[in-house]
Amino acid sequence: MTETAIPEPTPEQAALFARVRRMMLIAGLTTALAIAAVLIAIGYRLFRNSDSAPAADTTAMLPKGARILSTAVAGDRLVVTVELGGTTEILTYDAKTLKPAGRLKFATEP
Numbered sequence: 001m002t003e004t005a006i007p008e009p010t011p012e013q014a015a016l017f018a019r020v021r022r023m024m025l026i027a028g029l030t031t032a033l034a035i036a037a038v039l040i041a042i043g044y045r046l047f048r049n050s051d052s053a054p055a056a057d058t059t060a061m062l063p064k065g066a067r068i069l070s071t072a073v074a075g076d077r078l079v080v081t082v083e084l085g086g087t088t089e090i091l092t093y094d095a096k097t098l099k100p101a102g103r104l105k106f107a108t109e110p
Contacts, residue, residue, distance in 0.1 A: 060098075062082065062084075063084055065084065065085060066082050066083065066084040067083045068080060068082055069083050073095060076095050077094065077095060077101055078095045078098070079092050087105060087106060087107050088106040089103060089105050089106070090106075092104075
């Protein structure tokens, strides 16, 4: 009983085993890199600091005779609809800093 239970692989089989091991190593490293990239992206989004400081108490001055018709929040914008002298304006502000972001005026044709 000098026979071994598992015969030695032939050179072709050994080359195939080495190639399969190399491919498995590449696939494993690629998977680990992808998982690390996803975790880094999640961590970045969770822990990134906001560039702007929280807004302090702010008083917006309206022209004399202006009347606020409505307010709303749209995404990261604060939208204020104002009536002034028969015309309607929509004012938008950044919700975090309360800085003006835009102004839309409506007027009737003459």
